[in-house]
Amino acid sequence: MKxxxxxxxxxxxxxxxxxxxxxxxxRIGQVARTLFAEEPAKADVHFYGSFAKTYRGHGTDVAVIGxxxxxxxxxxxxxxxxxxxxxxxxxxxxxxxEALTNHPNTVRIQLRNRGKELELVGISIGGGKIEIIExxxxxxxxxxxxPAILVVHQDRYGVIAAVSNLLAKHExxxxxxxxxRKEKGEEALMVMEVDQNVEExxxxxxxxxxxxxxxxxxHD
Numbered sequence: 001m002k003x004x005x006x007x008x009x010x011x012x013x014x015x016x017x018x019x020x021x022x023x024x025x026x027r028i029g030q031v032a033r034t035l036f037a038e039e040p041a042k043a044d045v046h047f048y049g050s051f052a053k054t055y056r057g058h059g060t061d062v063a064v065i066g067x068x069x070x071x072x073x074x075x076x077x078x079x080x081x082x083x084x085x086x087x088x089x090x091x092x093x094x095x096x097x098e099a100l101t102n103h104p105n106t107v108r109i110q111l112r113n114r115g116k117e118l119e120l121v122g123i124s125i126g127g128g129k130i131e132i133i134e135x136x137x138x139x140x141x142x143x144x145x146x147p148a149i150l151v152v153h154q155d156r157y158g159v160i161a162a163v164s165n166l167l168a169k170h171e172x173x174x175x176x177x178x179x180x181r182k183e184k185g186e187e188a189l190m191v192m193e194v195d196q197n198v199e200e201x202x203x204x205x206x207x208x209x210x211x212x213x214x215x216x217x218x219h220d
Contacts, residue, residue, distance in 0.1 A: 029067020
């Protein structure tokens, strides 16, 4: 893995003690909150590997909850995240999992509110950097370091081309793109990391395309 600056190694400004166990965990929580697109009422947080063994001592639990509340990695309120969640009406349940995963710093987050659900799996890879490797049972690879567009669509001919053409029309350059589907011809997920922030007008146009069922964005 290549690092661009010394801050990629030591991690971002954050509430300690660990960039991978604290800052990375907070960022995974932030991404889950962003994709849920509203305040969750209930969160189940499943820790695996090293996270499951050390989350209390390293503050991984409060970091994830702080991220779910929308706090930045250096927000002092993270230290009091359990009380902050209670005040916000967010019920949190933590789970220590024994199942083996491909990465030791793995967390699965399930969010719910009024029938709406989201499930996300993220890993903290060091220096505050993360990868989202699963979203609602779709496999993907999303760094969270760049603006991204996520498009849920029916697996039909021409959908990917239509989305790509629309991004080209808005002069957005795609740095990384992948498509995951559950079954041929069924629901699919398109993920595109781009070089510029994404305007709401573009999202509105994407939602109007045939066979598109959901569009969301993540900003760096």
